[in-house]
Amino acid sequence: GAVVSQHPSWVICKSGTSVKIECRSLDFQATTMFWYRQFPKQSLMLMATSNEGSKATYEQGVEKDKFLINHASLTLSTLTVTSAHPEDSSFYICSAPHRGDTEAFFGQGTRLTVV
């Protein structure tokens, strides 16, 4: 199957700083990628749809100024958590649909801890 790589796998940052998470499609091009968030013992919630060359589409209730998404190339989308607070601590995971396959491919996820 197609490979989606996410980096870093975990990060600890201080309150008020910004953190960037990368999501790469390694062996295919992805014009669209999805960013999900998962709180402990809860399911995955879609945050936004990242669109190559255009603005991301955010789900209701997700602050676009806080969670900056950039999809500058066909293989890379980034999620930047700006001015992080402890309540932003969560598991963030990206996925990319692969044309020709109907299943979704996910990155390994990033565990963010804000202290």
Place this chain on the structure above:
Amino acid sequence: KQEVTQIPAALSVPEGENLVLNCSFTDSAIYNLQWFRQDPGKGLTSLLLIQSSQREQTSGRLNASLDKSSGRSTLYIAASQPGDSATYLCAVSGYNTDKLIFGTGTRLQVFP
């Protein structure tokens, strides 16, 4: 708005038992349904995908069925093993979109 629910929320069984995990969705206009496995602190592993036109898929000890009209899917795990312990998530996608709506998950523990 599509809502996906899974029951039970948690399950603890001795190894060897056959298990049934349930997934229900409110909008039957789905394109496909996927079952995933998630180990603690890890990403997702895709287990089975069922297209809306299909009724079931099988992979090894796993069998997933889909009743689209009633908004239900079941994941059947045969002869459970301790290595099956994980959280199982179902997710549906709609037509003309690749984004997934995830269920609430079932945390499974299989003890020796």
